[in-house]
Amino acid sequence: MNRYPDPSAVMGIMRETANSVILPRYRSLQRGEIQEKTGPDDLVTIADIESERRMTPLLQDLLPGSLVVGEEAVSADKLILNALTGDAPVWIVDPVDGTRNFARGDSKFCVMVSLVHRRQSVLGLILDPLGERCAVAVRGEGAWMCHYTGREERLSVLAGRPSTEMRGALNFRFMPSPLKEEMKERAKDAVEEHFRYGCAGHEYLTLLTGKAHFAMYPKNMPWDHVAGTLLHQEAGGFHARFNKMPYLPDQLDGGLLIAPDEAAWDDLRDRLWP
Structure with a gap:
């Protein structure tokens, strides 16, 4: 993993973006800052657009030569998805996952970023800004919950059962x-x-x-x-x-x-x- 960015740097970009772009709009969206994409169940807000726009160049700076596949960019140009089958490393960005929840003031929304190289995911993060925590995984190195307080805990799924x-x-x-x-x-x-x-x-x-x-x-x-x-x-x-x-x-x-x-x-x- 030495050739890929430190996940703490990725988490830093996500946290800074959430604090400066997303959370100030939480329960404060104005008329005209929420739009439909394909219908009333498929929304985009100014927070989605601005947070993706903010993270895109910062992530690319972390890994020169990398590309970005963002949900809102793909909404405008589906050909961007073709990057996922190329040789360059690709950042995948969901600037606000749970946009409908965010738009109506529900707390269940998050920011997700992953890194893919040659069709294999190598890094994945889910930031819960209201919960002040971020789940982080590096391929082959386990999954961890990183709390804003600095506490970290290893994650493991529940045991199987009927x-x-x-x-x-x-x-x-x-x-x-x-x-x-x-x-x-x-x-x-x-x-x-x-x-x-x-x-x-x-x-x-x-x-x-x-x-x-x-x-x-x-x-x-x-x-x-x-x-x-x-x-x-x-x-x-x-x-x-x-x-x-x-x-x-x-x-x-x-x-x-x-x-x-x-x-x-x-x-x-x-x-x-x-």
Whole structure:
């Protein structure tokens, strides 16, 4: 990892951006500072735009020759996604994950940054600015929670157990009917409890801090999942696409199922899917 930036430097950029750009807008957004992208459930705020704009050159300065794939930049030009299959290292940025929550004053929002090189995630961070903590993972070096106080703790996922005894996040939003309706019915008996926060980053944090066992997502936008899947893997967990093939950062479909271990993954897959 010596050729990649120190994760503490990345965390510093994220913290400074959150403090100067995002938090001053929390519960203070003005008329005209919230816009729809593809519809009323897909929003962008001035905090999203300005924080991505601020972090982009700072991250590139940390790693000369690197590129940036930011959620808002891709919204304007989808060809930027092609960088994920090239040879240059690529930063993936979600400037405000959980924008709908942020826009309505809900506390479940975060900032996510990851680094990918040759289709492999090597660094992942999820910053919870209100919780004053940042989950950090370096490939092969484990996952850690770094608190603003300076305290650090190693992260590990909950142990696997039968699906009917597991709690986790289920997102059915992009599933086609009638599969969506059937899986919702199956979930009532398949798992003990399921929830949805509307913020993938906070859902990953529940997995990393022992508050939930699993998560499922039908759509694999890289800014939503590259940081979280690396963190979860480094904390001892198992994830794969719905067909159990490995997940790569440039794959936008095929879904993601995340579980404590492979046996728990198989149990969830068998019980949730028709």
